[in-house]
Amino acid sequence: GVTDANPLPGDWIGEMWGAGRRFGGCVIDGGRLYWFLCAKGPADGKDSDTRAALTRATAEFPDYVRQAVKDTPVSAIRRDDIRDRPPVTQWGRGRTTLLGDAAHPMTPNLGQGACQAIEDALALTDLITEYGPTSDALRRYERFRQPRANAVVKAAHQIGRIAHWSTPTGTRVRNTLVRLTPASVLVRQLRASWRLPQTTS
Ligand SMILES: Cc1cc2nc3c(=O)[nH]c(=O)nc-3n(C[C@H](O)[C@H](O)[C@H](O)COP(=O)(O)OP(=O)(O)OC[C@H]3O[C@@H](n4cnc5c(N)ncnc54)[C@H](O)[C@@H]3O)c2cc1C
Incomplete structure (x- = not known):
């Protein structure tokens, strides 16, 4: 809303x-x-x-x-269902590929869906610039992007599961763990997710 x-x-x-x-x-x-x-x-x-x-x-x-x-x-106020799916390892074939949500739909729990789409676009641009508009560039793009994007899909899913624990014991354990997690750990995680990987060799 x-x-x-x-x-x-x-x-x-x-x-x-x-x-x-x-x-x-x-x-x-x-x-x-x-x-x-x-x-x-x-x-x-x-x-x-x-x-x-x-x-x-x-x-x-x-x-x-x-x-x-x-x-x-x-x-x-807008109401939507939230959907994701287990990561896949084929984003394209021949002279086609996918990026963004079409390649790796994720829950919004880490605020990373659009961020990962932007990283895809940057990587694709770099690799097409380096290897030309070829299938080879597209496969290189997929190999480069899949480990990171798919890891974020899984992490976002996991965070969602934990955030939605609903039993009294579960929520108490979760809240205590979150409270005890040092800020430095969170900062380290944020730095890792916001660091832009370099594509070129
Ligand atoms: C509630 C919510 C909160 C979010 N918060 C964040 C956040 O904080 N940070 C973040 O990084 N991400 C966030 N996201 C995720 C982010 O919105 C998406 O990951 C991102 O928009 C994906 O971009 P995309 O270009 O891949 O797809 P889209 O944004 O879905 O763009 C696809 C476009 O293609 C168009 N289209 C579809 N079919 C056709 C067709 N046949 N012909 C022509 N056009 C077509 C669609 O209309 C659409 O405009 C959030 C998502 C939700 C739902």
Whole structure:
């Protein structure tokens, strides 16, 4: 959802993990709040009453989260299923290949779908520049990109599973582990995922 009202503290950006549900978001356009709420549900499910469904789904979150959701007009809320699939190792044949979500659809849990699509585009450009518009360049691109992109698909899936643990024991263990993880470990992981691999030999 997107709302003009932003009851969240300051320039808040982040995620809150509840029991089987997650709320997150950030400030956009210098003031509006973009938020998302992930919850388990049947595939292709629809809510007959969006407002009531959101009230139920945000019950465990702080007041300002409930307020943000309440302040968002239903017309500014979009509901989607989230899908991924196990990574595949054939992205193309002959003079065709794929990039982005077509090659490696992933859950948005790491915020990496578009990032990986951009990395694909850069690698493809580099390799076509070096090897010409040939099948060889496309196979080199696939060999270069698959280990990283497919690893991100798996990592995003795993994070989603953990983030959506819903039993009281599971959520307690998860929250304790997250709390005990030193910031330096998170920074190291972020650096690794944001470092742009070099394509050329
Ligand atoms: C809720 C959510 C949050 C996300 N958050 C992040 C984030 O924080 N960071 C991040 O990096 N990624 C994020 N992503 C993922 C990101 O949006 C996608 O990975 C990215 O858009 C993939 O780009 P793409 O070009 O491969 O595919 P798309 O963006 O899907 O582009 C494909 C385009 O092709 C068009 N098209 C389809 N079929 C045809 C056809 N037959 N003819 C012509 N055109 C066609 C479609 O209309 C579309 O415009 C998020 C995704 C979701 C759903």
